[in-house]
Structures are given as C-alpha cells and as structure tokens.
Amino acid sequence: MLSQKLYPETSTMSTSSNMSPMTPSYSLNPCMSQIGCQVPNFGSSMLNSGMTNGMGMNGNGMASSGMGYSNIGSPTQCMSSSMPPMSSYGSVGSLRNDLGGGDTSPNSALQRARADKTYRRSYTHAKPPYSYISLITMAIQNSPHKMLTLSEIYQFIMDLFPFYRQNQQRWQNSIRHSLSFNDCFVKVPRTPDKPGKGSFWSLHPDSGNMFENGCYLRRQKRFKDEKKEMIRQSHKSPSHSIDNSNSSGKKTPLHQGEEAHHKTHHLDKTNENNLSSMLGIHPSKLDVDNMNLLHANDLNNMHTQHHHQQNMSHEELSAVMNRCHPLSLSSDHQAMLHHTSMGHHLKQEPAGYTPSNHPFSITRLLPNESKSDIKMYTDMQYGYNTLSPLPNSVHSHPSIGNDYYNSSLYHPSAGTTTL
DNA sequence: CTCTGTTTAGCTAATA
C-alpha cells in the first residue's frame, strides 16, 4: 500500500447511521467482461483491470474507494463500439427501482434479483466511479431548467447513490469546492420571484461534453472559461499585488504552492485592458460576478439570433453559442453548442466510438429527456442519424426518465436535504 | 446559527 489515506470514505462506512450496511441495490451486468477490461464482475476483476497501484483493497477486504475510483475503464481500456448495457453503477435504473418504492431492504432487493433470474451483486456503499464534477453535471443536466441549487444537487446525488447518504459533511464540502473551483459551473443569481438561500448552478455553455468522451472520472482537460481565467490572472499579476483581497474579503497571498497547483499562463496588463475594453467594463470592475451577469445578459441576444443560425458560418455560430447563457438554451441550442465547442477542450475519440457507448457514460444515467439533447449532439458529431445510441433496455427502463421528474426531487415544495 | 460560497493547502493518481 502506498498510503493509508486513499479517499477513505469506504473505510468509514460504520459511521453511517441511517443505512444498513451493504444494502443491495446496484445491479451487476455480467457482460462487463466484454468491455476490454477483462472484468467478470465489478467486485474483483475491476480491480485487476487497472489497480496495479496498490489501491485495490482497503483493510476491510472491501474494494476501496478505488473500486469505482481508480482507473476503471480508462478510455483506452474500456472503449468498445459494441458496449453492452450499463453495468453496476451505471444501472441506475435498478438502483432507482430499489430506492423508488421506498423499499430498500436487502431482502426485497434480493428477491427482485432472484425474480429477475439475473445474477446481481450489489455494492450500495461502494463509491460510485464518478467524479464530483460528473455528479454535479449529471444533476444539472438532469434538471428541467438545467440549473439547480446546491441543496438540490446534494439531494440528486444522495437519491442516486446511497453511498452519499453517509459522511455528508465530507463530500458536500467537496461538492461546494468543485462548484466554486471549476469554471464549467456557473452561478446564476436568484431572481426576486424565486427567493431563497443560495444561487442556482448551471453548466457553462462552453463547457461542452466534458464527460461524453468517455472520461467519466477524469477529464482529459479541465474546462477553463477564458474570460474568468484572464480575470484570475489579472488579479494575480503584480499590478494587483498591493490589494489582492478577493470577493469574500479574504486576503489571497500568492503562495508558491498555489501557483504550482493552478499554473496558468501569465496575463499582463495589456490583456486585462483588452478584456475590459472588450466587455465594456472598467478593469477595476472585472470579477467573476460580472462575468456571470454578462452571461445572463446574453439571453435575449441569443433568442433574437436564433432564427439566423441556420445561415451562419460555423465560426459565427460558435461565437454566438459561446456567449449564450445555458438558461436560454433549448435542446437544439445545446446540441449545436456541443457541436461547435467540442474538440476545443477534449481529445478526439477513435473512429467508431460513440460517446454513449462508454460503460460509465453519463447518458446512461440520465433520463431520456436529457439524453435527447446528447443524442442530437451525437448525430451531428458523427454525421448519421442513429435511432438511439442506447440499448433499448436503457431507454425503456422504468426507473429513469419521466418518473424521475415526478419525484419530489424537483418540486420546490419538496424541501431541501435533511442534513 | 446554519447554509452557501470561496479559497488555500496538501495529497493521490492519471496522463502527457
């Protein structure tokens, strides 16, 4: 073992107070062995496939967080053009079946598994193989208005993955950090008619399909909003060294470690002036909140320009879409957005590879409604009209799709997470 | 007071 501190959630299962340990819920797809990982089952061979780094098991004999967390199916390992239906955590359908009726008892799940005549092994408390960023993305993409409050994001994750019903303080802190730290998430202020605590969070319109390239755990490249990046760099530049207080009033000295961690290109004063000129904002007024407002102000522009899009060049269309706030994007907007922005941040996949085929593709978790957007993107990206990139079993699964919207999750009256 | 949001720091693991 390289370290004892390997994302220790799974080793702290005993801290759970409201969940019986090892409540079965995730299904196992025996076809997992076909995906190039040589994976006869989730519990053991997943580890064999990539866990040669000492991260396989924790002291309890359980798969460590790495069971989902290590390089399960790195894109190069697990891509297959003939991917079988989603396995294990991907089978949110079965998961939600187990959850949906309120009957999460081990016995009932076991009975269903036997009734299915399908061998299933479930690891309710294993950490899902999705990064927090991907979980947040799932939640937002899965919401009717493509934006959620923080508590709704929490609720989505806990509803989908029982693992996250424990140690909430830990992962929720990470969620908040991810939201703040990653440019792909945009904070949308509440409007007066929607009072409440906290803002809405949405996806940056230019973030593209961060995970639809098959990278469900680690993105090839972190999305960076160029404008925000420029702002950050301008605030780090020597010209700001005298007053480097941030928006929360906290002093932010330039630590060496931080610079190494967040290494970026240097922005000089000229660039800052260019940016402020471009935005029509005095340089001293440049901050992230202003950028968010700019996004919001682009809403109206987007609608008026929508009718002209078909006659636009690729570059023009891209420019328009990049300036558009996600709130204004209909599904076809987003499909076009994905079409135009893909490739700027993500590497190309091999020929024949369709994003939704990946075993941990987010589309396999999302309801059909959300997947329709991605399907459009897929069609445009690959130039053919697939009836569906997803197996029928996924589409027809009763537990994903509209049922989800009928749940209490997205009804404002449903309240917030019980913490 | 609690929740939300931001930031720093240190670490592991994946990737170029």
Added chain:
DNA sequence: TATTAGCTAAACAGAG
C-alpha cells in the same frame, strides 16, 4: 518524470 485533474480538509465570510 513533470504536469494536471481530482479529493479532502479547513478557514473564512456573507446571506438568510
């Protein structure tokens, strides 16, 4: 091997 992405902890501030 260096760099980068992601996770966790923690401190802090502001809003409700």
